[in-house]
Amino acid sequence: MPILIGITVLTFLLMHLSPSDPAERLLTSQGIPVSSDVLEEVRKEMGLDKPFLTQYGNWMIKIIKGDMGISYMTGRPVYDELASHMPYTVALAVISMILTLVLAMPLGVLSAVRENKLTDYFIRFLSFIGMSMPGFLTALILIYFVSLKMNLLPVLSQPGIKGILLPSITLAAAMTGKYVRQIRAVVLEEMQKEYVKGARARGIKESRILYFNVLKNSMLSIITLIGLSLGSMLGGTAIVETVFVWPGLGKLVIDAIGYRDYPLIQGYVIWMAVLFVVLNLLTDLIYRLIDPRIRLNKEVA
Amino acid sequence: MKTFFDNPARIRFVVFFALCIILCIFSLIAPMLVPNDPGKADLANALIPPSQDYPFGTDQLGRCLYSRVMTGAATSIFSAFILVGVIFTIGTFIGVLSGYYGGKIDTFFMRIVDVLLAFPGMVLAIAVAGMLGSGIVNAVIAIALISWTKYARLSRSLVLSIKEENFIHAARLGGASSLKIVARHVIPNSIGPLVVAASLDIGAMMMQLAGLSFLGLGAVPPAPEWGLMLNEGRSMLQNAPWLLIYPGSAMFMTVAIFNLFGDSVRDILDPKFQKSIIKTTGGIKNA
Numbered sequence: 325m326p327i328l329i330g331i332t333v334l335t336f337l338l339m340h341l342s343p344s345d346p347a348e349r350l351l352t353s354q355g356i357p358v359s360s361d362v363l364e365e366v367r368k369e370m371g372l373d374k375p376f377l378t379q380y381g382n383w384m385i386k387i388i389k390g391d392m393g394i395s396y397m398t399g400r401p402v403y404d405e406l407a408s409h410m411p412y413t414v415a416l417a418v419i420s421m422i423l424t425l426v427l428a429m430p431l432g433v434l435s436a437v438r439e440n441k442l443t444d445y446f447i448r449f450l451s452f453i454g455m456s457m458p459g460f461l462t463a464l465i466l467i468y469f470v471s472l473k474m475n476l477l478p479v480l481s482q483p484g485i486k487g488i489l490l491p492s493i494t495l496a497a498a499m500t501g502k503y504v505r506q507i508r509a510v511v512l513e514e515m516q517k518e519y520v521k522g523a524r525a526r527g528i529k530e531s532r533i534l535y536f537n538v539l540k541n542s543m544l545s546i547i548t549l550i551g552l553s554l555g556s557m558l559g560g561t562a563i564v565e566t567v568f569v570w571p572g573l574g575k576l577v578i579d580a581i582g583y584r585d586y587p588l589i590q591g592y593v594i595w596m597a598v599l600f601v602v603l604n605l606l607t608d609l610i611y612r613l614i615d616p617r618i619r620l621n622k623e624v625a
Numbered sequence: 626m627k628t629f630f631d632n633p634a635r636i637r638f639v640v641f642f643a644l645c646i647i648l649c650i651f652s653l654i655a656p657m658l659v660p661n662d663p664g665k666a667d668l669a670n671a672l673i674p675p676s677q678d679y680p681f682g683t684d685q686l687g688r689c690l691y692s693r694v695m696t697g698a699a700t701s702i703f704s705a706f707i708l709v710g711v712i713f714t715i716g717t718f719i720g721v722l723s724g725y726y727g728g729k730i731d732t733f734f735m736r737i738v739d740v741l742l743a744f745p746g747m748v749l750a751i752a753v754a755g756m757l758g759s760g761i762v763n764a765v766i767a768i769a770l771i772s773w774t775k776y777a778r779l780s781r782s783l784v785l786s787i788k789e790e791n792f793i794h795a796a797r798l799g800g801a802s803s804l805k806i807v808a809r810h811v812i813p814n815s816i817g818p819l820v821v822a823a824s825l826d827i828g829a830m831m832m833q834l835a836g837l838s839f840l841g842l843g844a845v846p847p848a849p850e851w852g853l854m855l856n857e858g859r860s861m862l863q864n865a866p867w868l869l870i871y872p873g874s875a876m877f878m879t880v881a882i883f884n885l886f887g888d889s890v891r892d893i894l895d896p897k898f899q900k901s902i903i904k905t906t907g908g909i910k911n912a
Contacts, residue, residue: 330740334749338756456881458832460839460855461873464862472863559747563836567859578840581755589752596748 331388331597335590336380360615385560387594397580402591406573410595413561413572419488420495420557421550428500429546432507436536439512447504463494463567480533491568496559499553510545514538543614551607558596634892639888648882652698661689663696663849672865683846684858690867693849694875700850705831706763711769713823717812723777725807726785735781740776746771750833754842761850762763764843768833772826773851779822783815803880811869817894825887828880835876851876 374382381504386415392402436449470476470490514520515538523533562574568573573592656663661679667687675682681690723731741749746768753767787793788811796806837850839845844850846857851872859867 329775331744332734334740335752340752452881452884456828456884457877458835458839458880459851460836460852461876464855464869464873465857468862468866468869556747557745559745559750562751563840564749566840577751577755581751581842586756589755593752594750596745600745 328597328601330383332594333380335593336383338590340376377428388421392591393595395580395585395588397583397585397588402587405576405588408597409571409573409576410599412570413558413565414599415572416488416491416495416561416565416570416572417554417557420499421495423492424499424503427496428503428507431500432504433511433534433539434509435504435508436515444485448508450585451501451504451516453495453504457498457501459494459498459563460567462497463490463564466490466494467567487568487570491564491570494564494567495557499557503549506549507542507546510542511538514542515558515567544611547607547610547614551604554607555600558600632893634889635852638889638893641882641889644882645886647843648698648879649702651780652695652702655695655698659692659695661688661692663688663692664847665689665800666847672861674865681871682865683743684854684868685861688847690871691853693854694851694871697849697851697854697872698875698879700761700844700848701831701835701852701876704765704834705827705883708765708769708772708822708830708834709823709826712773713776713819715769716761716773717780717819719773720777720780720908721784721807721811721815724781725803725811731781734777738777741771741774742778744771747833747836750837751840751842759842759845761838761844761848764834765841767837768830772830776819776822780815783818784811787811787814821887821891821894824890826857827883829883831876831880831883849862868902 390403392406394400395402395405398405431447431451435444438444467490520533520538523537524530561572562578564570565572565574566578572596577589577592580592636754663689667683669687670679670683671685671687673679673683673687679689679691681694684690684693719734723734749771750764750767753770754764757763757767791804793810796810801809834843835850835855838850838852841853841856844853846853854872855869855876858865858872861868
């Protein structure tokens with residue numbers, strides 16, 4: 325909750341400090357000629373002549389009621405605009421996360437089990453490439469080979485499974501690199517622990533130790549990782565969505581920036597903050613499911 | 626006999642450090658070596674495939690891609706340096722201040738850090754860059770505004786752990802002023818992990834800057850910046866793949882070299898570092 329308040333103050337401050345005048349911007353977008361009389365009147369109407377804190381208070385009350393203003397770009401309420409693009413971003417995030425885990429879990433564990441062998445080096449090499457590749461570059465390479473050379477998938481996304489495939493692979497590629505490294509480190513650390521030695525000494529099969537003990541105990545660190553990387557993933561969606569013209573929130577905000585559509589940019593930041601807090605809350609809930617020793621009392625937002 | 630080079634991590638560090646230096650020097654002298662003027666448009670020669678005159682081909686305005694890629698190196702490398710330098714200095718300053726003095730200063734800065742750290746950085750960077758308008762300086766400001774927090778959190782925790790050591794108490798009993806204690810004892814003893822974090826950050830910052838440029842929020846045309854060049858070449862992908870290949874591989878190689886350098890710095894300074902950074906930035910849970 326303090327985070328949400330902080331974010332709203334921050335975005336409001338940003339808009340307050342931005343060089344252009346919202347009243348002037350609104351008038352030009354409606355095609356009304358700007359004169360100082362009209363400008364003064366609109367300023368008063370919009371409450372722009374009041375002190376900063378009053379303005380913030382009024383704005384906050386509106387936000388809580390779900391009124392984020394009207395988008396300059398489309399003339400529709402910002403709230404509706406964001407709500408209609410939201411599912412695309414959530415779908416993209418969820419699918420890339422699943423893809424990342426499906427790829428990174430086996431690779432990371434394999435890399436740890438085969439530490440310092442050829443397989444390990446190969447996987448680490450791949451993950452390094454994934455980490456050093458900017459998202460937009462991966463996206464362009466994928467478009468070039470998959471869409472243009474092999475004609476497998478459309479260049480521009482269309483809603484649906486075909487359209488979401490390339491954007492989520494792009495997002496997953498970068499994250500898989502990071503995850504493989506971390507999962508490898510976590511599993512290696514776990515394997516050093518006394519109980520693994522004990523289990524080995526008692527003659528329990530290596531694969532059984534791996535699946536039933538090591539993996540189970542590594543889960544907590546892996547979920548922490550997911551929680552930590554959600555943020556960078558949500559940020560990364562903007563680039564990927566723009567490249568693939570995927571109609572999510574990121575694409576929307578980039579267009580909005582082109583139009584200097586401040587209400588929409590503000591709305592975007594606030595929605596992202598809410599989305600992020602909700603996702604983090606889910607991570608915390610999963611923690612509790614996995615490890616009942618963790619109590620929620622300290623971590624509820 | 627034990628020498629400096631017995632440790633393979635040190636060899637790696639020397640190699641990658643040398644590579645980085647070479648890359649920097651090269652990026653500085655490259656503008657003098659290029660065959661054509663990187664800014665000169667020549668529509669008659671637009672979209673020529675790589676050839677004798679134009680080693681990397683030309684772009685949609687007939688500018689020599691080779692010259693542009695080479696001159697663009699300095700922009701990417703040095704804006705990333707400046708960015709990391711700025712966030713390192715500001716973040717460490719605030720972190721040391723909060724850690725050393727504690728109390729209200731600490732609470733104030735750490736609340737800000739909590740908010741910024743718990744929030745998708747790129748989202749804010751995009752919003753800030755969008756409000757400031759494009760330009761590479763604005764992109765640096767936008768990213769700096771949101772990324773100093775990592776250093777603040779890290780240096781604060783380092784200072785907190787050092788503050789109660791005996792030698793600090795001894796220095797204080799010896800009559801040293803706070804400023805002297807911080808400058809002579811606290812900072813030198815906590816700089817290691819911070820330097821590691823900074824060197825690991827260079828590649829990542831380069832990618833973020835290029836990302837903003839790619840979105841049209843960083844460098845402004847006709848500047849030869851890799852992210853921007855990739856964006857400009859995006860629509861010509863089918864007919865002119867060289868517009869993707871050369872700036873793309875230049876970008877990838879530069880980031881890769883700096884990432885390897887960062888890894889090697891971590892390996893020699895602090896092998897356990899990766900774990901500690903997860904712990905120090907792990908406060909995101911209590912959203």
